[in-house]
Amino acid sequence: xxxxxxxxxxxxxxxxxxxxxxxxxxxxxxxxxxxxxxxxxxxxxxxxxxxxxxxxxxxxxxxxxxxxxxxxxxxxxxxxxxxxxxxxxxxxxxxxxxxxxxxxxxxxxxxxxxxxxxxxxxxxxxxxxxxxxxxxxxxxxxxxxxxxxxxxxxxxxxxxxxxxxxxxxxxxxxxxxxxxxxxxxxxxxxxxxxxxxxxxx
Numbered sequence: 231x232x233x234x235x236x237x238x239x240x241x242x243x244x245x246x247x248x249x250x251x252x253x254x255x256x257x258x259x260x261x262x263x264x265x266x267x268x269x270x271x272x273x274x275x276x277x278x279x280x281x282x283x284x285x286x287x288x289x290x291x292x293x294x295x296x297x298x299x300x301x302x303x304x305x306x307x308x309x310x311x312x313x314x315x316x317x318x319x320x321x322x323x324x325x326x327x328x329x330x331x332x333x334x335x336x337x338x339x340x341x342x343x344x345x346x347x348x349x350x351x352x353x354x355x356x357x358x359x360x361x362x363x364x365x366x367x368x369x370x371x372x373x374x375x376x377x378x379x380x381x382x383x384x385x386x387x388x389x390x391x392x393x394x395x396x397x398x399x400x401x402x403x404x405x406x407x408x409x410x411x412x413x414x415x416x417x418x419x420x421x422x423x424x425x426x427x428x429x430x431x
Contacts, residue, residue, distance in 0.1 A: 231258045232349050235278040237269035237295065238311070239287045243334070247282070247311075247341065254342045266290025270298050278306055280345045285312035285319060293319075293326050300327030307348040311341070316429025318369065320359055330354040369430045370412045378405050380431050384419045 234257055238244040241264065248259045261276040263269035267289035273281055281299055285292040296308045309330035310323045320331050329348035332341060333356055344354045371379065381391045388406070392399045406418050413421050425431045 232256055232280060232345060233258050233260045233276070233278045234345060235259075235261045235263065235269065235273050235276060235281040235306075237263040237266065237272075237281065237287065237292075238284040239264050240284075243284075251342060251345075257342060257345060266292070266295045269295050270302070273299055273303055273306055277303070279349050280307045280309060282309045282311055282341065282345065285310055285323075293322055296323060296326040296328045309341075309344055309348055309354075316427070317359065318429030320355060322429075324353075324355075331359065332356055333359065369425075369428070371409060371425070371430065375405055375409050375412075376425070376431055378402060379409055379418070379422055379425055382406060382418045382422060384422075 236244050251257045251259050261272040263272045265288045283292045283295050292310050299306050307329040310328045311332050313334040323331050330344045332344055347354050388399050388402050392402045409421050413424050415421050
């Protein structure tokens, strides 16, 4: 039997997936979790062979769960399941150690097949997402600019961003101006939206 952990903050989806996988004779859902921190704790407690993890969850997102499980439980293969996968999400997931990446809209039996594949040592990436990743433009922002942009929610004062990053307000303003120019947008709110749409943050 392949022991499976399911982690998704949407209970309806999590329960439906558990029921679907429960019909497979070689799969056993040994644990479920509603957030990223609970997923890591459940994986350490139950030692699954495969963890199926939603990309967007509270406490820890799917990428951070993947990185943590890769570190503390390397025998557990991680499959990222997402409703809003972007090419940049794919590359970040693979870099974090994910063995599979699958959209939630995939055919019913696809998840079971992917679980079997990654348990057998293979990798699986949704073909349409892989093609989009190959065609996607690279992120033009530096790691420092991405860090600042994550903190630059509309209404957040520059001084607050400066304090959190240990930079001067002038340096933060210069970085935010460079970000807006690089992305060809009008302001930091549009820059934040564009970065999220591309999956860069």
